[in-house]
Amino acid sequence: MSDKYDDLSTGAVISMVLAGLRELAERGMIKSPKDLVGGLGEYLICRAMGWQHEPSTAYDARSGETRIQIKSRTSKHWPRRAVSTGDVRDLDNTKPPFELFAVVVFNDELEVTGAFVIPADLAMRPSDMKRRKNGQTGQYRDSWVYTLRPAIRDLPEVDDVTKQVQEAHRQLCEAPTPAQIAMLRTKVIAHFGEDVWAQRQEYFGWAF
Incomplete structure (x- = not known):
């Protein structure tokens, strides 16, 4: 058992896992929480x-x-x-x-x-x-x-x-959060325009 979850009830852990699965579904990573x-x-x-x-x-x-x-x-x-x-x-x-x-x-x-x-x-x-x-x-x-x-x-x-899929997994885990991407989008569009933002998204392959 991990110490960082010691203060959480089993019900709270289940809720946290379900919330995480729903968020992955919202981000298009999985079809459904199941x-x-x-x-x-x-x-x-x-x-x-x-x-x-x-x-x-x-x-x-x-x-x-x-x-x-x-x-x-x-x-x-x-x-x-x-x-x-x-x-x-x-x-x-x-x-x-x-x-x-x-x-x-x-x-x-x-x-x-x-x-x-x-x-x-x-x-x-x-x-x-x-x-x-x-x-x-x-x-x-x-x-x-x-x-x-x-x-x-x-x-x-x-x-x-295997190596290609492992690299895709690494990129996914290291990708910026949706909030970070939204902030970066605002800055890039303000300074360089929509076309540059679209090119940046395509280059990095960000999913959000």
């Missing part, structure tokens, strides 16, 4: 790779006409052990509704420890993409789970983009 890991992984890899974030049930981003499904997971064991993603849907057809499958792995401190971009046909191998089964009824569900194995890093078809 989706911290998934939303953060999507945001970071899209920012690192220059993809257009387009969340849907079938895919999460685009790069031109290329559709990309993104899955994120926390694991304290990666890369010593394999990591299983959350549900992958809309795979009933023989051809998946995406061309690339990306996986982002965080540790328990939400630091990026792995990020990979995998061709869809490789991700769809039966040994790695398996249909979920209801443990009580034995019936198969309308969702699949992908297993990211350490050996994926050695495959030439797979892009290891």
Whole structure:
């Protein structure tokens, strides 16, 4: 237990966490307060790779006409052990509704420890993409789970983009606050105009 939270009740800590998640949703980092890991992984890899974030049930981003499904997971064991993603849907057809499958792995401190971009046909191998089964009824569900194995890093078809996503995470954490950006915006526009401010925003990639 951290000493800085000793004076807070459990209810107060829960409220603080929820408030923080709502603020991240307001800033566009995550879709909703329920989706911290998934939303953060999507945001970071899209920012690192220059993809257009387009969340849907079938895919999460685009790069031109290329559709990309993104899955994120926390694991304290990666890369010593394999990591299983959350549900992958809309795979009933023989051809998946995406061309690339990306996986982002965080540790328990939400630091990026792995990020990979995998061709869809490789991700769809039966040994790695398996249909979920209801443990009580034995019936198969309308969702699949992908297993990211350490050996994926050695495959030439797979892009290891861990360093790029780690850099995006670093930039995000070090970015100025919305209040600081608002103050800087006022000063830059007053002295140099709107065009210079727009160029500065694009250069630094500030999200707020």
